[in-house]
Amino acid sequence: MATPPDAHRISAPADAPDLRTTRLLLRARTLADLEAIVALDADPAVRRFIGGPLEPAAHREEVRRRIAEGRPEPHASWAIEWRDRPGLLGLCGLSPSEETGLTQIGWRLLTSAWGRGVATEAARAVLARALGPLGLPAVVALIHPGNRASIGVAEKIGMEQAGMVPYRGVPQLLYRAGRADVA
Numbered sequence: 001m002a003t004p005p006d007a008h009r010i011s012a013p014a015d016a017p018d019l020r021t022t023r024l025l026l027r028a029r030t031l032a033d034l035e036a037i038v039a040l041d042a043d044p045a046v047r048r049f050i051g052g053p054l055e056p057a058a059h060r061e062e063v064r065r066r067i068a069e070g071r072p073e074p075h076a077s078w079a080i081e082w083r084d085r086p087g088l089l090g091l092c093g094l095s096p097s098e099e100t101g102l103t104q105i106g107w108r109l110l111t112s113a114w115g116r117g118v119a120t121e122a123a124r125a126v127l128a129r130a131l132g133p134l135g136l137p138a139v140v141a142l143i144h145p146g147n148r149a150s151i152g153v154a155e156k157i158g159m160e161q162a163g164m165v166p167y168r169g170v171p172q173l174l175y176r177a178g179r180a181d182v183a
């Protein structure tokens, strides 16, 4: 029987390159990550400050489609895992920010990975890629004022608060980093 053309595709051709940090591998999402991403986004603790949990069935189809399409740079999304231990820890990525007209960085992790500096380490690598090789002039993060963990990540990677901006009707802290801000 003929093999369907996509059966062995690991990730879409348009995906971003792998990024490596001291402890982490950031790589393109693959269909093997699908159920972990659906579980991540169905968790009310993860989605507390980012619009609430997503209904698994509809979200599964959306994520499946996006993985299959690929997400070329600059607006790529990276799956995060330990370098020495495969398995999804979370996601970090770049996307267009309609509110600011700039590129937005975002991060979210499975709760089992919280509190070990994973988001800081991953976000630092993505921000460096954005402001370095990708040549973006600035990157922003929109963060709910109650989201202390996310504020901690933004500040640790060198982003600075630059006012407030509404996002889907909710006022958010605007954090920003330009090429000169990041070591």
Ligand SMILES: CC(C)(COP(=O)(O)OP(=O)(O)OC[C@H]1O[C@@H](n2cnc3c(N)ncnc32)[C@H](O)[C@@H]1OP(=O)(O)O)[C@@H](O)C(=O)NCCC(=O)NCCS
Pocket (backbone or CB within 6 Å): 045, 046, 047, 049, 050, 106, 107, 108, 109, 110, 113, 114, 115, 116, 117, 118, 119, 120, 121, 142, 143, 144, 147, 148, 149, 150, 151, 152, 153, 156
């Ligand atoms: C935000 C999130 C990605 C942080 O991940 P993490 O890997 O636990 O963060 P880090 O360990 O890198 O912490 C960075 C800093 O934030 C602070 N921080 C982390 N968790 C915190 C918490 N619960 N309360 C207060 N500060 C916290 C700490 O100051 C930490 O610095 P430290 O190492 O000096 O203590 C994670 O909590 C998450 O997935 N949250 C749900 C999704 C989300 O809200 N995403 C952000 C949308 S804007």
